[in-house]
Amino acid sequence: MSGTVRTSDGRGRLGNTLSGLAVAIGCVLFLGGFAWGVVEYKPYTVPTDSMTPTVKVGDRVLAQRIDSNEVRRGDVVIFKDPQWGDMPMVKRVVGLGGDEVACCNSQGRLTVNGKGIAEPYLQNNPLAKGRASATNFSSKVPDGQLFVLGDERTNSMDSRVHLQDAEHGSVPLSTVSARVDAIAWPLRGGVMERPKGFAALPGGVSEPGPLRLVVGAILLGVVLILGGSLYGPLARVTGRKKTLAGVR
Template identity: 55%
Template structure:
């Protein structure tokens, strides 16, 4: 009876964890090299479904904008409505409202951009850059568009929390404190994916443990 209850609890946790994830998260495949080394082309990522109004500087997001093409894209938010984003200062850093930003996630740890630019982000819009600045087709390329390089926050579909595949890159996305000193703070807290993973693993352990309990108990009784 005890093993049956343990298995039942494990099934509830295991299936409930997957259901919880299905409600909150969507899988995406990263199409380009623009976000190296944070995510690589072909990586399968898990992104929490959110409203664009909940996006903060430093977040890695999935969005789709008609001026940028037909496919969902993955970029990092470096500016929100009202920000003036510029590059570069004397140390080759990005600045937001004149405040220099150290970006440890940049590919190769180089300068924030190869060419100077400056843009003021409109209300309800987001300025997007890739972590691999040398190849990323991002807000810098779209500065002459009607949106001035930014995209409406409503275009954001989800915020990336983790890499799910390949196995060697599996794990939560590294967080950054790069934008913490700016008014309004920096990156959003990560979603509940760690808890969901714990619930699923714990559920699986209970299922296997409950299933093994009776045979092990019977074997011990026979030995005695």
């Protein structure tokens, strides 16, 4: 009489239940993470090199949708203002309403309310001669406005160009629609660090958005879906091997 091996029905049912649960949770995480990302972020292609080297022309960035009261000094924001050509622009906020922004102090630094700001994101440019701006400027930012600069200070049409405007080169806080949180493509930048040079000023700097959590939820969802889906085929293969080993 040939030998037979009977598998445990209870163990098999438990495995199927757990694999189904893993797939269900994975779907929730994957779809929920994707929906969360769509709600929080919008993609944007940088059209100029005025923010080099932080973001370069043609870079695809992920910008977090924010309210105007969430803007902080040091943020790289996207705004659209008719006085600036009525097209989306990406610049760095260096001054909020009430700030006195000027350049340059004796160390060649940008100053905000008299405090010199370290700006490690600026690249060395011979035209600037080690200064934060090749040209001197100063401005008192009106309430409800922002003073913005490009990181490529020798090739950026920013608040310095609009200093003779009624609002002293600033843009309305209400025109900001998003804050750049990460470089999505090419894969060289990742999540954008908040500049520490503005941290000591009132309000500090903004916290990174939830991008890491969003990506983590999506990736974990993929792992659970794949793991749960592969359980059945792997269990059948393992079961056949055990059966063949028991039939001699």
